[in-house]
Amino acid sequence: MASINLYLPKLLALEGGFVNDPRDHGGATNMGITLSTWKKVGYDKDGDGDIDCDDIRKLSLDDLHHLLRYQYWNRWRADEIRDQAVAEMLVDWLWSSGRWGIVIPHRLLRVTEDGIVGQHTIWSLNQEDPGRFLMRLYNTRLAFLRDLIRRDPTQKRFEKGWVRRVNLLV
Numbered sequence: 001m002a003s004i005n006l007y008l009p010k011l012l013a014l015e016g017g018f019v020n021d022p023r024d025h026g027g028a029t030n031m032g033i034t035l036s037t038w039k040k041v042g043y044d045k046d047g048d049g050d051i052d053c054d055d056i057r058k059l060s061l062d063d064l065h066h067l068l069r070y071q072y073w074n075r076w077r078a079d080e081i082r083d084q085a086v087a088e089m090l091v092d093w094l095w096s097s098g099r100w101g102i103v104i105p106h107r108l109l110r111v112t113e114d115g116i117v118g119q120h121t122i123w124s125l126n127q128e129d130p131g132r133f134l135m136r137l138y139n140t141r142l143a144f145l146r147d148l149i150r151r152d153p154t155q156k157r158f159e160k161g162w163v164r165r166v167n168l169l170v
Contacts, residue, residue: 002087004073028053031064080122083130090136
């Protein structure tokens with residue numbers, strides 16, 4: 001079964017530290033955690049009465065691990081996925097693209113596209129040939145990224161990094 005402990009170092013290597021690029025739709029981000037995500041699930045780390053960029057700067061490895069486990073890894077029920085690489089690609093897609101990282105894989109598995117990973121989703125996933133399914137995920141995720149850029153050409157500047165990320169997960 002897949003292990004979050006094997007994925008966490010990869011996520012850290014992919015994400016890096018604090019960045020606040022005004023052209024990035026994610027906005028202020030630290031270790032891949034966006035301000036909007038932290039506002040939904042985090043807390044006021046600096047105690048000044050609001051959740052803002054200063055709080056994002058103060059995020060710790062423990063914050064990352066907790067958020068990854070409870071909002072992403074568990075949402076994909078990744079501990080129940082038999083193949084580590086498949087689990088990492090799925091969780092990483094959810095991490096990077098939100099709900100689409102579940103809905104689009106649902107299409108590939110031919111299960112209800114409800115954004116919820118239930119027992120039937122896990123069963124269907126674990127029936128797939130891991131190598132073949134990973135390549136289907138890979139190709140579909142790249143197509144998803146190309147479509148994002150087609151719909152918003154300002155995001156073209158991130159394409160090389162996005163593709164590099166997906167390549168590192170296969």
